[in-house]
Amino acid sequence: ASTLGASAAEKGRYFGTAIAAGRMSDSTYIGIANREFNMITAENEMKWDATEPNQNSFSYSRGDQIANWARSNGKQVRGHALLWHAQMPGWAQNLSGSALRNAAINHVTKVATYYRGKIHSWDVVNEAFADDGRGSRRDSSLQRTGNDWIEAAFRAARAADPGAKLCYNDYNTDGINAKSTGIYNMVRDFKSRGVPIDCVGFQAHLGTSMPGDFQANLQRFADLGVDVQITELDIQQGGNQANMYAAVTNACLAVARCNGITVWGVRDSDSWRTGANPLLFDSSGNKKAAYTSVLNALNAG
Numbered sequence: 001a002s003t004l005g006a007s008a009a010e011k012g013r014y015f016g017t018a019i020a021a022g023r024m025s026d027s028t029y030i031g032i033a034n035r036e037f038n039m040i041t042a043e044n045e046m047k048w049d050a051t052e053p054n055q056n057s058f059s060y061s062r063g064d065q066i067a068n069w070a071r072s073n074g075k076q077v078r079g080h081a082l083l084w085h086a087q088m089p090g091w092a093q094n095l096s097g098s099a100l101r102n103a104a105i106n107h108v109t110k111v112a113t114y115y116r117g118k119i120h121s122w123d124v125v126n127e128a129f130a131d132d133g134r135g136s137r138r139d140s141s142l143q144r145t146g147n148d149w150i151e152a153a154f155r156a157a158r159a160a161d162p163g164a165k166l167c168y169n170d171y172n173t174d175g176i177n178a179k180s181t182g183i184y185n186m187v188r189d190f191k192s193r194g195v196p197i198d199c200v201g202f203q204a205h206l207g208t209s210m211p212g213d214f215q216a217n218l219q220r221f222a223d224l225g226v227d228v229q230i231t232e233l234d235i236q237q238g239g240n241q242a243n244m245y246a247a248v249t250n251a252c253l254a255v256a257r258c259n260g261i262t263v264w265g266v267r268d269s270d271s272w273r274t275g276a277n278p279l280l281f282d283s284s285g286n287k288k289a290a291y292t293s294v295l296n297a298l299n300a301g
C-alpha cells in the first residue's frame with residue numbers, strides 16, 4: 001500500500017502518531033496525519049494535569065478534540081497516560097500517602113470510564129522504573145503510596161473499561177538491560193498472579209544507534225503472554241536514521257505479538273526533541289528517507 005497506516009494494516013498492525021490539539025488547525029499537519037496514520041495518541045491532552053486540573057473536576061475537551069477527530073476519520077486511539085509521576089496536576093503534587101493513592105485510583109477509574117469503549121490501548125502507568133542500572137522502581141510520591149500502586153491502577157482500569165488493552169509504558173527499554181528486566185519481572189509477576197495487564201509499550205526515543213537485541217527484547221515480553229507496542233518512536237537524525245527506522249519496523253513485524261508502531265509527532269518541527277529532526281516528515285511536510293524506509297519495510301515480504 002502507499003501509506004504507513006494502510007501498509008501496516010496489511011500486516012495486521014497499526015501505524016500511529018502523536019497529535020497535539022494546538023496544531024490541528026495547521027492544514028499541512030492534519031492532512032499528513034489523516035493520510036498516513038491509523039492510530040492516534042494525544043501528546044499531552046489525556047494526561048492527569050489536562051484531564052483533572054482540579055481534584056475530582058474533569059476536563060475532557062482537548063482530549064475529545066483529538067479522540068473525536070481520530071474516530072470520525074476511522075482511526076483508533078491509544079490512551080496516554082492514566083498515571084505518571086510527571087505532568088501531575090498541582091493539587092496532586094501536594095498529596096501523599098493514602099490521600100494520593102485514593103486520588104490516583106479515582107483518576108484512573110473516572111478517565112477510563114469516560115473513554116470506555118473508545119480506546120484501543122491505555123498506558124495505565126507510565127515510566128515507573130528508575131534508570132539506576134538496578135531495575136528498581138522510580139522513587140516518586142506514587143511509589144511511596146505502596147509498591148502495589150501499579151497493580152491497583154491496572155485493576156481499576158480493567159474494571160472501568162474491560163475492552164481496552166492495558167499497557168505499562170516506559171523508555172530506555174530498547175534492549176535487554178537492567179531497566180527492561182525490572183519491568184519484565186513485574187510483568188511476569190502480574191501474569192502469574194492474574195493482575196490484568198495486556199501489553200507493554202516501548203517508547204523507543206532513540207539516538208544514533210540501537211541495541212542489537214531490540215527484537216529479542218520485544219520477543220521475551222511477548223513470550224510472557226502480553227502484546228508489545230512501539231509507542232513513542234523518534235530517532236536522532238545524523239546517524240543511520242533511515243536504517244534504524246527500518247530496523248525498528250522489521251523488529252515489530254518479526255514479533256507476532258507486536259501490534260503496531262507509533263511515532264511521537266508528524267513533522268520534525270512538531271517534535272519535543274528540538275534540533276534532533278527525529279521524525280518521518282521534514283518541517284515542510286515532505287517525506288524523508290526515513291519515511292520511505294519504513295514504508296518499504298512494511299510493504300516487503
Ligand code: G3I
Binds near residue numbers: 203232272
Ligand atoms: O501548552 C503550554 C503553553 O500554554 C505554555 O505557554 C507553554 C510554556 O511552557 O507550555 C505548554 O505546555 C507544554 C506542553 O508540552 C505542550 O507543548 C509543557 O510546558 C511541556 O512540558 C510539554 O511537554 C511534553 C512532555 O511530554 C511533558 O513531560 C511534550 O509535549 C510531550 O511530547 C512529552 O511526551 C512525553 C510522553 O508523554 C512520555 N514519554 C516521554 C515523552 C517525551 O518527553
